[in-house]
Amino acid sequence: MDIYIKSSDSISAQLSFESGLPSTHETTEEAFYNCIKPEYKKYISPKLLRRMSPIIRNGVACSLSVLNKANLEQPDAIIVGTALGCLRDTTSFLTQLIEENEELPNPTYFIQSTHNTIAGQIALLLTCHSYNFTFSQMHNSFETALLDAQMLMLDEKANNVLVGGVDEMSENTFNLIKDLDCYKNTKPGEGAGFFILSSEESPVKLEGVKIINEPAIDFEKELQQFGLTPEDVDVVIGGDNFADDKAYTDANNLFGNISYVWYKPFMGEFGTVSAIALWMATKVIEEKEIPDCWIKNGVKPDGIANVLVINSVGNEHSLMLLKAK
Amino acid sequence: MSELKEELKAKLIEQLNLEDFEVSDIDDNDPLFDDEGLALDSIDALEIIVLLEKEYGIKLDDPKKGKDIMQSVQTLADFIEKNRK
Numbered sequence: 001m002d003i004y005i006k007s008s009d010s011i012s013a014q015l016s017f018e019s020g021l022p023s024t025h026e027t028t029e030e031a032f033y034n035c036i037k038p039e040y041k042k043y044i045s046p047k048l049l050r051r052m053s054p055i056i057r058n059g060v061a062c063s064l065s066v067l068n069k070a071n072l073e074q075p076d077a078i079i080v081g082t083a084l085g086c087l088r089d090t091t092s093f094l095t096q097l098i099e100e101n102e103e104l105p106n107p108t109y110f111i112q113s114t115h116n117t118i119a120g121q122i123a124l125l126l127t128c129h130s131y132n133f134t135f136s137q138m139h140n141s142f143e144t145a146l147l148d149a150q151m152l153m154l155d156e157k158a159n160n161v162l163v164g165g166v167d168e169m170s171e172n173t174f175n176l177i178k179d180l181d182c183y184k185n186t187k188p189g190e191g192a193g194f195f196i197l198s199s200e201e202s203p204v205k206l207e208g209v210k211i212i213n214e215p216a217i218d219f220e221k222e223l224q225q226f227g228l229t230p231e232d233v234d235v236v237i238g239g240d241n242f243a244d245d246k247a248y249t250d251a252n253n254l255f256g257n258i259s260y261v262w263y264k265p266f267m268g269e270f271g272t273v274s275a276i277a278l279w280m281a282t283k284v285i286e287e288k289e290i291p292d293c294w295i296k297n298g299v300k301p302d303g304i305a306n307v308l309v310i311n312s313v314g315n316e317h318s319l320m321l322l323k324a325k
Numbered sequence: 326m327s328e329l330k331e332e333l334k335a336k337l338i339e340q341l342n343l344e345d346f347e348v349s350d351i352d353d354n355d356p357l358f359d360d361e362g363l364a365l366d367s368i369d370a371l372e373i374i375v376l377l378e379k380e381y382g383i384k385l386d387d388p389k390k391g392k393d394i395m396q397s398v399q400t401l402a403d404f405i406e407k408n409r410k
Binding site for chain 2: 046047049050051100104105106107108111
């Protein structure tokens, strides 16, 4: 079975929601990137909205947008990847426990502090009783969700799967990250990227997803599994945090002559930022062009057939390959 | 009593994150758990139980009485007046 991306959307630090790849982008002087908040009330009733923290709002709004675009009422499965889950609610819950001597914590924070709140809220809103799963595998959380969706479809257990990645960044989380000496030289961020994967043919085909837990990626070997050579790739969406990010030296060298798009300097670094990268790759194929501001090496693509998404954080790497149909 | 009711409305708005409400929007006798009133739900009921204990030192010993006590801001204020420590 071939798998297609029927619809996609993302909420990020740039104007991405219900939009194409923006023609401009902004950087922030703040310590970390926050999402540009969409008009949530378009998708979520105020009654429900009041109890949702930003990560839940972003996950739910983005999910409902892609369902709407795909003209789909009920997916056959809901699969969400989140590296750190509902951190704001967890922080509020734990702070209350400490400040009030482990007595009388507010139920809402407790109920919504678990990682699977987002997938659960989407299911509750849709009254969807089908397969519902949340994956938390740090920087490969979204990729793991995507792999699960792919396997579910290849096993012919689902035809339309809602899959996405979502994380949030707060002042408290940022301070902890810095105390732990993580994300050095990078700006943390937050966001959501959701997709409807479908067996129904559409312009963007999900060719494959690969999680690689090795010191480095052997691109030629990995591409061979998809019957491709590096020369067959038309656009790379690379996760370089800055111009000479050593984690991406091999990718920059190998793909130096083709269009090399980067995203982390404008979206921030977080566990599921690869979901935003996959949304960008989808838009590149759908729109058949890339605004200049996103191209790191200034090379415009000469036809777009294969788009490779690369994400590397430490020894956690992933590749996602899309093909124009 | 009037001061307590205004205070209670403000606390409900803050605690239950009733973003679209101002104190002046809530009448003393508006039903709390009805679509014609504040349209609260069972999680809000739990939040109100916690609020009663935390803010006014009142523990709701008999959950069956909850429905009568939480009918409106007026009934909540009456209950607090009678039982606060």
